[in-house]
Amino acid sequence: MTAPTETVLEIDDLSVIQVVHDGMRLHLKARERDEAIKRMHRRLDPAIIAWRLYITPRTVQRVAARLGLTQPAAEPQPPARPCERTTPP
Numbered sequence: 001m002t003a004p005t006e007t008v009l010e011i012d013d014l015s016v017i018q019v020v021h022d023g024m025r026l027h028l029k030a031r032e033r034d035e036a037i038k039r040m041h042r043r044l045d046p047a048i049i050a051w052r053l054y055i056t057p058r059t060v061q062r063v064a065a066r067l068g069l070t071q072p073a074a075e076p077q078p079p080a081r082p083c084e085r086t087t088p089p
Helices: 013-020 030-040 046-053 057-066
Strands: none
Touching: 013 030, 030 046, 030 057, 046 057
C-alpha cells in the first residue's frame, strides 16, 4: 500500500507567514511567493517585498499585475472646455 501523495496546489503556509508577518528573508516556491506578495501588497513598499523574497521590485510588480492586484492606469481625461456664455455681452 502506498502513502497518499500531496497535491501540487498546497503551499507551505508557515513559510509565507514567516516572510509576511515576521519579516524573514526566504526563497519561496512560485505559489508561496505569489501568496506572500498577495498578502504584503499595498502594505509594504515593493522594494521591501522584493528584499524579503530575494527577487527584484520589478518582479514584485509583474506578479502583482498577474494576480490582479494592480489597477490599470486611468485613461487621460480631455482638458475641460472654457465655460460658454449663454447671455450676450
